[in-house]
Amino acid sequence: MVHDVARRRELALEAAVRSGLVGPDAPVAGLLDVDGVRETVEELHAAFDGPGEVLHTFAAKACGLVPVLRLLADAGMGCEVAGPGETAQALAAGFVPERMVLDSPAKTVAELEFALAAGTAVNIDNFQELERVDAIVARDGAPSVPRVGLRVNPQVGGGSIGATSTATATSKFGVALRDPGAEQRVVDAFVRRPWLRSLHAHVGSQGCPPELMARGVRVLHELAGRIDAEAGEQRVETLDIGGGLPVNFDGDEVRPTYRDYVAALRGAVPGLFDGRYRLVTEFGRSVLARHGTIASVVEYTKSAGGRAIAVTHAGVQVAARTVLDPGTWPLRVLALDRTGRPKEGPPVVQDVAGPCCFAGDLTARGRELPLLEPGDVVALLDTGAYYFSAHYSYNSMPRPAVHGYRVDPAGRVRFAPVRSAQTIAQVVAESGPEHAEALLAL
Numbered sequence: 001m002v003h004d005v006a007r008r009r010e011l012a013l014e015a016a017v018r019s020g021l022v023g024p025d026a027p028v029a030g031l032l033d034v035d036g037v038r039e040t041v042e043e044l045h046a047a048f049d050g051p052g053e054v055l056h057t058f059a060a061k062a063c064g065l066v067p068v069l070r071l072l073a074d075a076g077m078g079c080e081v082a083g084p085g086e087t088a089q090a091l092a093a094g095f096v097p098e099r100m101v102l103d104s105p106a107k108t109v110a111e112l113e114f115a116l117a118a119g120t121a122v123n124i125d126n127f128q129e130l131e132r133v134d135a136i137v138a139r140d141g142a143p144s145v146p147r148v149g150l151r152v153n154p155q156v157g158g159g160s161i162g163a164t165s166t167a168t169a170t171s172k173f174g175v176a177l178r179d180p181g182a183e184q185r186v187v188d189a190f191v192r193r194p195w196l197r198s199l200h201a202h203v204g205s206q207g208c209p210p211e212l213m214a215r216g217v218r219v220l221h222e223l224a225g226r227i228d229a230e231a232g233e234q235r236v237e238t239l240d241i242g243g244g245l246p247v248n249f250d251g252d253e254v255r256p257t258y259r260d261y262v263a264a265l266r267g268a269v270p271g272l273f274d275g276r277y278r279l280v281t282e283f284g285r286s287v288l289a290r291h292g293t294i295a296s297v298v299e300y301t302k303s304a305g306g307r308a309i310a311v312t313h314a315g316v317q318v319a320a321r322t323v324l325d326p327g328t329w330p331l332r333v334l335a336l337d338r339t340g341r342p343k344e345g346p347p348v349v350q351d352v353a354g355p356c357c358f359a360g361d362l363t364a365r366g367r368e369l370p371l372l373e374p375g376d377v378v379a380l381l382d383t384g385a386y387y388f389s390a391h392y393s394y395n396s397m398p399r400p401a402v403h404g405y406r407v408d409p410a411g412r413v414r415f416a417p418v419r420s421a422q423t424i425a426q427v428v429a430e431s432g433p434e435h436a437e438a439l440l441a442l
């Protein structure tokens with residue numbers, strides 16, 4: 001690429017302010033670096049390149065916006081979905097069911113029937129769900145292309161963030177493999193069901209180091225070997241190793257990279273890449289996080305108890321995790337002037353606040369930034385995954401617009417719409433106005 005990630009972002013922010021995509025009529029908006037997304041997807045494919053077949057699916061929960069999913073489909077990815085909303089988004093984006101994986105822990109019978117009939121890969125979460133699939137198979141026959149798998153919890157332990165650690169002893173996901181009798185029950189389940197062909201584990205998301213994830217994959221690989229041995233033939237065709245590569249939110253340099261993770265996998269599971277098993281991955285955050293930015297106008301500035309505070313329009317509605325759990329999910333903040341260029345000035349300790357009505361609605365606390373003034377712009381970096389796509393409608397704040405951007409060699413920025421801003425009329429329409437009299441008539 002002609003410009004690096006930081007330069008493209010800087011040019012895009014300035015162009016967004018100049019063109020009014022961020023300004024009085026749109027006090028908060030999301031921006032997405034299209035070339036950055038494509039670069040990262042290329043890095044992912046290159047890192048896993050080898051003799052074996054690999055399907056890289058994107059975890060739709062990290063950003064279910066249809067044009068983004070369409071971009072990822074075009075870049076060669078499949079899609080991991082959990083539930084009917086993400087399934088419909090993925091189909092609307094043009095993903096074919098054969099390149100989709102359904103992973104929800106609470107699949108209804110209707111969802112299972114739909115996925116099995118469509119040919120979507122399904123990772124069964126527990127033995128009760130397995131019985132439901134047995135009933136569908138008994139009625140409709142085994143799926144013509146066996147893409148049904150079982151999710152196991154290798155119970156290798158948690159990372160530094162409890163809420164995103166899925167391989168703890170008591171995690172709600174998958175069959176807890178180390179519980180008494182569980183592993184034999186899994187092996188028997190495979191031996192008895194020739195259509196059960198895939199094993200799945202997702203050790204965790206942010207906070208899990210590659211070495212921990214690789215240990216979980218080793219458990220998966222050993223289990224596959226045991227199943228094949230007891231079945232007397234290769235029964236497991238696919239190992240779905242999940243996603244979860246952590247993102248460093250402290251700078252533009254990528255740590256760890258997909259290559260680092262593949263090196264950890266090669267170290268922990270030497271046989272993984274020999275082509276015996278087809279591999280599936282499900283990365284979300286690491287694909288998109290660094291390519292998204294939330295920009296917001298500073299509406300007011302004030303001082304309280306000696307603390308400078310800038311009140312912006314980006315708060316808990318677009319940055320729920322950061323606002324509600326600031327110690328775990330800190331974000332980099334850029335201060336820009338009213339033209340959208342980086343602001344100069346001596347560092348002043350400031351809070352950057354959102355628009356919502358609770359005291360904790362801060363996206364940065366005690367941060368040193370050039371002193372912000374009304375009309376300036378604040379950018380929250382690395383918000384391409386789980387931020388503007390995971391809106392939280394506190395205070396009925398409307399969902400902001402999201403724009404994709406590309407920068408040409410001359411530094412000119414072009415934008416394309418990804419999601420239109422939600423209108424206030426739409427906010428009301430989603431609040432039950434058709435039932436306005438219902439409680440009075442009860």
Ligand SMILES: *Cc1c(COP(=O)(O)O)cnc(C)c1O
Nearest residue numbers: 059202205243244282283284285
């Ligand atoms: C959330 C999730 C992912 C994606 O995790 P990231 O940390 O975004 O890479 C993949 N697989 C499953 C089953 C998930 O729940």
